[in-house]
């Protein structure tokens with residue numbers, strides 16, 4: 429049997445866990461030792477208590493934020509893939525439309541969010557639009573690159589066998605694009621959450637939101653710092669959960685064949 | 695011009711089997727101005743094993759791609775079975791191409807890779823199954839249908855690629871340095887298998903290689919090409935009877951043919967070949 433320290437599972441699960449426990453312990457101890465006031469910097473135990481105490485309102489906020497995130501993510505995926513398909517149909521279309529996709533990408537969402545919130549009456553819809561704008565570009569660019577990254581030898585082979593356009597798309601272009609698509613999913617899922625939170629901040633300053641960002645703002649006003657940390661914690665965990673879900677999906681789809689998902693054999 | 699020519703060659707060749715491919719003064723100048731191939735005349739007969747050999751960049755791949763209609767000649771033309779390229783694909787007129795690298799779909803299992811030409815042709819699974827199995831058996835991979843390409847060695851991948859070509863029952867098999875990346879031993883074995891297959895199936899093969907031994911062992915005719923511009927330099931007929939076995943490889947005749955070919959090849963590579971290469 430290999431020594432425990434060399435086993436991959438040990439390294440990947442136990443080691444970061446140990447670091448976390450050490451950090452939390454140090455944090456708790458330091459706050460106690462120097463008597464840091466709770467409204468300046470709460471101890472982990474304070475945060476934990478706040479999480480339990482405010483659980484109902486925090487989960488409600490979490491559900492709001494996540495539902496915006498998921499809707500935006502879905503819109504970004506559907507729109508991004510659709511636009512990518514349009515782009516690969518013709519270089520002309522891509523050349524004429526791509527600059528606008530870039531324009532969309534480089535405009536900070538904080539800057540456009542107020543405008544969208546004013547224009548769109550329904551707050552929920554406005555926030556979803558903002559988050560979609562943030563998450564859209566990686567889906568477009570990754571899927572476009574993927575659909576184009578086809579082995580030229582295979583293209584020749586398909587051509588020589590008089591493959592129809594549809595079967596070339598189905599049997600060659602789409603499978604070639606999958607690794608890029610899933611890389612895009614990972615980025616976009618995280619960006620949807622970021623977009624949702626940022627948009628909520630903007631909306632929340634106008635008192636028109638009920639997500640986690642709004643919780644953070646409110647906690648700030650009320651100097652309820654443990655609650656602020658608790659909300660922050662929930663956002664972080666939601667992000668991690670999203671990332672893991674995408675990694676799992678990607679492994680499910682590519683695990684059999686793509687280099688990125690195959691464990692290095694030793 | 696071409697009509698009397700056609701009649702003459704009809705009279706000279708055995709009238710029952712017209713040439714499978716005729717390259718009629720076809721040349722190729724690529725878009726960037728490279729004259730890859732000066733006008734070439736070549737006629738490929740049924741049942742031939744024709745090998746193209748020559749220094750790097752002499753247009754072997756270009757000629758093969760012309761024959762496969764993957765590119766169009768700049769001038770001149772080609773005929774397939776005495777007609778246009780639309781002749782290809784009909785009953786008894788199948789063409790298959792084996793690329794220099796395996797060119798497999800990494801996401802598809804070996805069986806699916808080998809079945810691709812049939813899938814694209816709309817052949818049903820039920821009908822394709824036995825044909826795929828037979829083709830894989832022919833290249834010795836009958837137990838690897840469920841593997842992914844990455845689980846195979848380089849030689850095995852190449853054999854999958856050959857199985858994929860064989861699954862259509864081709865009449866004309868074009869191969870561009872199919873065993874170039876393999877070790878000598880594996881290459882010799884695959885050569886012997888290929889020769890067997892060609893003989894049993896009465897295939898017509900056009901084969902590109904850099905190996906003099908491979909060319910002599912396999913071919914009924916070797917075309918030596920020269921570069922700048924690419925052209926046919928010499929042609930060697932090898933009437934060694936079939937089936938050729940290991941004894942041919944070690945015979946004096948084999949050695950003589952190799953020496954002859956090697957001299958021609960050295961001459962073909964001599965003038966003006968080095969300046970342009972960097």
Ligand SMILES: Nc1ncnc2c1ncn2[C@@H]1O[C@H](COP(=O)(O)OP(=O)(O)OP(=O)(O)O)[C@@H](O)[C@H]1O
Pocket residue numbers: 724725726728729730748749750751752753754755756757924
């Ligand atoms: N797509 C292309 N565009 C421009 N030039 C090309 C192209 N393909 C090949 N060439 C040029 O045409 C010449 C012949 O190329 P080709 O690939 O036919 O050579 P080859 O005999 O197959 O060489 P090798 O033995 O190295 O494979 C070379 O000088 C090459 O640079």
Ligand SMILES: [Mg+2]
Pocket residue numbers: 754755756870
């Ligand atoms: Mg070549």
